[in-house]
Structures are given as structure tokens and as C-alpha cells.
Amino acid sequence: IRYVAEGRQRITRQRADLEIQHGTWLARQAEARTERDSVAARIAAAEQAAAGFAARIGEQTATADAALAALREAQATSDRQREVADAFLAASRNGDFDALLAVLDPNVVLRAHGGGAVGAPAEVLRGAPAVAERTLMFAHLARFARPALVNGAAGFVVTPEGRPVS
Numbered sequence: 001i002r003y004v005a006e007g008r009q010r011i012t013r014q015r016a017d018l019e020i021q022h023g024t025w026l027a028r029q030a031e032a033r034t035e036r037d038s039v040a041a042r043i044a045a046a047e048q049a050a051a052g053f054a055a056r057i058g059e060q061t062a063t064a065d066a067a068l069a070a071l072r073e074a075q076a077t078s079d080r081q082r083e084v085a086d087a088f089l090a091a092s093r094n095g096d097f098d099a100l101l102a103v104l105d106p107n108v109v110l111r112a113h114g115g116g117a118v119g120a121p122a123e124v125l126r127g128a129p130a131v132a133e134r135t136l137m138f139a140h141l142a143r144f145a146r147p148a149l150v151n152g153a154a155g156f157v158v159t160p161e162g163r164p165v166s
Contacts, residue, residue: 088135108127110125
């Protein structure tokens with residue numbers, strides 16, 4: 001009987017581990033969504049699911065708390081990225097060189113790929129002053145910029161005449 005009870009406890013712990021792993025997987029999937037508001041809604045759902053797992057599985061609370069902390073940190077990072085991207089766009093639209101310098105990392109690198117010309121060499125600009133100067137050269141396009149996720153980070157797509165160019 002003792003062996004049966006131990007076996008049942010082991011199976012219960014394994015099921016709890018699988019539920020936490022599943023909850024973690026769901027949380028990671030929520031981070032991969034492309035729409036910021038959708039990400040926030042899925043993170044909230046994952047937080048609720050993780051909280052439910054923690055309530056059902058007392059000994060696994062620490063693991064669930066770590067997953068919740070990671071989700072909150074990911075949301076905070078996403079929100080901060082959007083704030084910086086919005087500040088960059090506002091400075092671009094206003095032609096404010098000093099504001100661009102304030103928002104850009106001093107070691108920023110800009111890679112431009114020849115304006116779409118086939119075979120055109122890539123140009124690399126290094127440092128906030130050089131990138132801010134180039135940004136102001138194209139400030140007239142800032143009014144066509146729309147928020148977007150670019151490679152999973154906050155950014156913009158420039159769409160004059162409804163066609164993306166950058």
C-alpha cells in the first residue's frame with residue numbers, strides 16, 4: 001500500500017510539473033504575438049493561468065512566481081521599447097536634433113541598404129550624432145511612420161502612399 005501511495009504522489013508531482021511546463025510554454029507563446037495589445041491580453045491570461053497552477057500546486061509556487069515575474073518583466077520591456085520608439089518618432093517629426101541625441105544610445109549603429117537599389121552597398125553609420133543627422137535628412141517621411149514590431153521589438157514602418165518603404 002505504501003508503494004501505491006508513493007507512486008500516486010510521484011504521478012501527482014509529475015502532473016504538476018507538466019502543468020507548470022505547459023503554463024510556461026503558454027507564456028512564451030504570448031510573448032511572440034505581434035500586436036502589443038494582444039500581447040498584454042495574453043500575458044494577463046497567462047498570469048491568471050500561472051496563478052491557478054500555483055494555487056493548485058502548493059509546492060510549486062516558487063516556479064510559478066518566477067514565471068509570473070518573467071512575464072511582467074517582458075511586458076515592462078515591451079512598454080519601455082514603445083516609449084523610446086515614440087520619443088524617437090516625435091523628435092524626428094519635430095526636427096529636434098537634441099531630442100534625438102537624448103533618445104539614441106551613444107553607440108547606436110544604423111545600417112542603410114542602398115535605398116532598395118539592387119547591388120547597392122550597405123552603409124553603416126555609428127554614434128548618436130551621425131544617426132540623428134541622417135534621421136533628420138529623412139524627417140519628411142516621419143509623418144508616414146506607423147508603429148510596428150520589427151524583429152520582435154518596437155519600431156516603425158514608413159508607408160508613403162500606403163506602400164512600405166522602410
